[in-house]
Amino acid sequence: QKEVEQNSGPLSVPEGAIASLNCTYSDRGSQSFFWYRQYSGKSPELIMFIYSNGDKEDGRFTAQLNKASQYVSLLIRDSQPSDSATYLCAVNPTGGGNKLTFGTGTQLKVEL
């Protein structure tokens, strides 16, 4: 079992729709969770982080965390073509110190 699993996609949504990106992790003791966006040929950039169960909203983005189910998701409301990118889920595992374990990413395509 991979430490952080994501569906590679591509996930296609029409412009204006809600995109839902999902991630599961294997280390039950993980405490902090991050979503990075990576445009093709570019480096990752941090979008959101979440540490507590529940929802955290920032503009059009909502991160959701369910530690009991070891599941974290990212919702993008009113999706725009500029949101088309690969979204990487990252976890700071138990005893992981200062490292992040990344998933392989989900490619999102927002279609006009």
Next chain:
Amino acid sequence: DTGVSQNPRHKITKRGQNVTFRCDPISEHNRLYWYRQTLGQGPEFLTYFQNEAQLEKSRLLSDRFSAERPKGSFSTLEIQRTEQGDSAMYLCASSLGPHAGELFFGEGSRLTVL
């Protein structure tokens, strides 16, 4: 430009040669990280510095890899006797905050080993 700077951006080398990458973090950031990313994969942790001290190193990092951060400013990552499997994007990131995952990545140094 106040972001993380990496040089060179591209490096093509022959198998067996040594290569060195440089990273200049955001100036006030005391934490510096090296990650490696291959096509279709997420970044993979290599090593971490807090100021000049190398505090963590991945088990994946063979003894051909060495990183330094003299004086707690810029960092270098050297790969000796390169192999084709070393071909990847080498990403440097820096952070200041208390949380390990709030990283600012540079644009990366792409290595191709022929």
